[in-house]
Every structure is written in structure tokens, then in C-alpha cells.
Amino acid sequence: MSKPTSGPFEKTTGWLDWYTNPSKPAFKLPPGSVDVHCHVFGPGAKFPYAPERKYTPCDASREQLFALRDHLGFARNVVVQATCHGADNRAMVDAIVASGGRARGVATVRRDFSDQQLQDLHAAGVRGVRFNFVKRLVDFTPKDELSEIAARISRLGWHVVIYFEAQDLPELWDFFTGLPTTIVVDHMGRPDVSKPIDGPEFQLFVKFMRDNRNVWSKVTCPERLSVTGPRALNGERNAYRDVVPFARVITEMFPDRVLWGTDWPHPNLKNHMPDDGLLVDVIPHVATTPELQRKLLVDNPMRLYWPEEK
Ligand code: 0GY
Numbered sequence: 001m002s003k004p005t006s007g008p009f010e011k012t013t014g015w016l017d018w019y020t021n022p023s024k025p026a027f028k029l030p031p032g033s034v035d036v037h038c039h040v041f042g043p044g045a046k047f048p049y050a051p052e053r054k055y056t057p058c059d060a061s062r063e064q065l066f067a068l069r070d071h072l073g074f075a076r077n078v079v080v081q082a083t084c085h086g087a088d089n090r091a092m093v094d095a096i097v098a099s100g101g102r103a104r105g106v107a108t109v110r111r112d113f114s115d116q117q118l119q120d121l122h123a124a125g126v127r128g129v130r131f132n133f134v135k136r137l138v139d140f141t142p143k144d145e146l147s148e149i150a151a152r153i154s155r156l157g158w159h160v161v162i163y164f165e166a167q168d169l170p171e172l173w174d175f176f177t178g179l180p181t182t183i184v185v186d187h188m189g190r191p192d193v194s195k196p197i198d199g200p201e202f203q204l205f206v207k208f209m210r211d212n213r214n215v216w217s218k219v220t221c222p223e224r225l226s227v228t229g230p231r232a233l234n235g236e237r238n239a240y241r242d243v244v245p246f247a248r249v250i251t252e253m254f255p256d257r258v259l260w261g262t263d264w265p266h267p268n269l270k271n272h273m274p275d276d277g278l279l280v281d282v283i284p285h286v287a288t289t290p291e292l293q294r295k296l297l298v299d300n301p302m303r304l305y306w307p308e309e310k
Contacts (some may be wrong), residue, residue, distance in 0.1 A: 017058045018265035022071060023277030026237050027284050029073040030294050034301035036078040037186070037220050037261025040065055040095045041085075047094070050086025054137050057084050060265035062095035068264055069102075072280050077103040078305055080161065081130055082267055083137045087113075089121065096125040104305040106130050106161050109153065111145045122156050127305050128184065129153050133164040133172060137268075143175050154181045159304065165190045166201050169208065182214050182304070184259065187221040188250055193242045194227050197249065209254050216257040216304070219247035219296070222282055223266065223274040230278060237281040239274075247286040255295050259304070260286075 042049065042059040049056055069077055077099065079092045087108045096103040106128040107121050131146050132138045150160055159182035164172055166189050176183060189205045196202075209215050222240030223230070230239035238244075251258050260283060262276050287293045302310055 017273070018060060019273050019275050022068065022275050025072060025277045025280035027281050029280065029283075030290070030298050032075045032302070033073065033297040034076045034078065034259075034305065035069060035072070035074045035261045035264075036259045036301050036305070037080055037218055038065060038068075038077055038264045039080055039082040039267065040091050041082065041265065041267070042091060047085070047088070047091035049084050050088060052086055052139065053084040055084055055268055057082070057265070057267045062098050065095065065264065066099065066102075068262070068276060072262070072276060075102065076301075076306075078106060078127075078261070078301065079103055080106045081108045083108075083132055084267065089126070093121065093124045093126070099125075101125075108132075109149050111148060113149075115152075118152065118156060122158075126158070128159045128161050130161040130163065133162065133168060134190075137163075146175075147178070150179050150181060159184055161186060163187070166192060166205065169204055173208070176208075176215075177212055182216060183212070184304070185209075185215065185217045187224060187263075188217050188219060188246060190221075191225065191246050193225050193246055197245055202246065206249070206253065209250070209257065213257075216259060216300070217250055217254070218259045218261060219250050219286055220259075220261050221263050222247070223269070223272065223279065224263070229272055230274065237278055238285060239278050240282055241285075244282065244285045247282075248288070251287050251292060251296060255292055256300060258287075258296050259301055260296050 040060055040062050041057040043061055044059055079095050081089055081092050085091055087110045089107045092105050096105045105126040107126045109129045129149060160179050161184045163186040169189055191202045209217060222243035225243045226240040228242045262279055264276055266273060287296045
């Protein structure tokens with residue numbers, strides 16, 4: 001892969017730029033694997049960043065995303081609208097349309113979107129809407145507005161992707177359980193992995209999934225959640241070991257409701273930028289059998305994003 005800047009740790013935007021030359025994973029992804037959490041940024045000259053954004057990323061184009069997909073061995077992508085583009089979905093739509101059917105999208109929708117706009121997003125390949133509750137990323141949106149949007153997009157067969165931090169789950173619980181669609185949680189609800197896995201905070205998330213059969217989780221972003229970081233043992237490619245038990249327990253308890261993605265180009269990381277090849281090599285530690293791997297990487301994402309092919 002190539003990009004104009006010269007290395008993984010160069011700061012051009014106040015945040016780290018993505019890793020330029022990811023390694024080849026040792027883990028061979030099952031045929032038809034889907035990376036369900038990745039973004040495109042800009043290019044800013046063509047698709048300007050939103051005035052209300054909380055960070056300005058480096059450009060990360062659709063061509064660079066597709067090159068990463070092929071390098072890692074994925075067959076398809078789900079491109080998730082990131083907050084730096086606000087509710088201007090043009091960069092994401094441009095990428096999924098250009099993918100030739102190999103990408104679907106998750107949009108940000110506002111109350112004033114018309115039915116025609118929603119239909120156009122659907123025709124382009126959007127299958128979900130994202131509600132973001134992470135305070136450092138977005139301004140507050142009233143819940144009645146989100147409920148109205150959820151009701152409208154449910155009629156298109158879309159789902160709701162939610163992004164929140166673990167300590168906010170109790171306050172958001174009633175709102176989430178009242179949503180009328182499938183719900184997909186980003187990054188396991190961002191657990192604090194320095195706390196015990198059997199402690200009240202993570203067990204509340206387990207209960208959330210156990211009690212609500214419409215709730216799915218992305219077992220993603222070890223690089224965001226890890227305290228110990230990418231250090232591997234004995235030279236093996238087993239990075240982010242403190243996150244693995246959390247992702248593994250969710251994968252084993254709810255094998256038909258988990259998804260995996262790279263989170264490329266990893267916006268908002270300040271201390272460490274992951275090697276995407278090493279991230280892929282976390283997967284067999286999380287999903288330890290070929291059956292779990294096939295569900296996580298192929299069957300589940302296909303059921304959610306390409307149901308017409310199942
Ligand atoms: C992620 C995580 C982050 C950013 C966004 O939309 C976004 O800007 O989701 C984050 O900063 O934790 O999934 O990309």
C-alpha cells in the first residue's frame with residue numbers, strides 16, 4: 001500500500017496516521033470473509049470534513065481501503081460512516097458504489113433526511129444507521145429524534161449500530177432495548193479491560209446480549225481497548241492479549257451474533273497505530289475453531305449485510 005506520507009508514526013493531523021505497510025497475516029481468513037468495520041476519509045479536497053467534527057483525520061481513500069482488503073485477504077467490506085464526515089455520507093457512498101458489490105455501508109442519518117434520500121442510500125448499498133453516544137466524538141442528539149430515525153429505517157430492513165462507552169450502558173439501557181431493529185454494538189461497548197472480566201461492568205454487557213436476542217456485537221478494536229498494547233509473547237503474533245479474553249467470551253457465548261472488522265484507518269489514536277496484519281492475527285485467539293471463525297467472518301456478516309445471497 002502507499003500514501004503520500006512516509007511512515008506509521010508520522011503526525012500530520014494531530015493524530016497518528018495509519019500504518020503504511022501492514023504485514024501479511026499468518027492467519028488465513030476463510031474464503032468470503034467480511035471486514036465489517038472500516039472507514040474512508042475524504043479525500044478532503046473532494047469530500048470535505050464536517051464543520052462540527054471533533055477531529056480531522058488524514059485522508060484515507062477507497063482505493064487504499066480496497067488495497068488493504070486484498071492484502072489482508074478479505075472479500076468484502078462494510079464501510080461505517082465516521083463522525084468526522086458528520087451526516088454527509090458522500091465519501092462512504094462513493095466507496096461502496098465503486099466497490100462493485102463488494103461493500104455495503106452504515107450511514108449517519110438526521111431527522112430532516114427525506115424518504116427519497118433514505119431510498120437512495122439503500123439503493124447505494126447502505127443497510128444500517130449509526131447512533132454515536134461517545135461524548136468526545138459527537139454533540140448530543142435528542143433520543144426522540146433517534147427513535148424517529150430508527151422507526152423510519154426499520155421499514156427499509158436496516159439495523160442500528162450503537163457506539164457507547166461501558167460506563168454509559170446503564171443510562172442508555174432502556175433506550176437501546178426499546179429500539180425496533182437488530183442492534184449492533186461497536187467494540188463490545190468499549191469495556192475497561194483492566195477491570196475483571198467477571199466484574200459488574202462487563203457482566204452487564206454480557207447480560208445486555210443475553211437478555212436481548214436482537215443485540216449483536218463487533219468483537220473489534222483490541223488496539224483501542226488494550227492497556228498492555230501490541231507486545232507479543234515469544235516472538236509470536238499474539239498481540240493485545242489483555243483484550244482477547246473479553247472478545248473470546250462474547251464470541252463463544254453468542255457465536256451467531258458477533259462480527260469482526262479492522263477499524264482501518266483507525267481514527268483518533270494518539271499513542272500507537274496498529275499493524276493491520278497483526279490485528280488479523282488476533283482473530284484465531286478470539287474465535288478458536290474453524291466453525292467459530294466461519295460464523296464470525298462469513299456467515300454472520302453475510303446474514304446481516306447480504307441476506308439476499310444466503
Ligand atoms: C471507530 C472509533 C472511533 C471513531 C469513530 O466515527 C468516529 O469518528 O467511530 C473512536 O474515536 O473511538 O470505531 O472508528
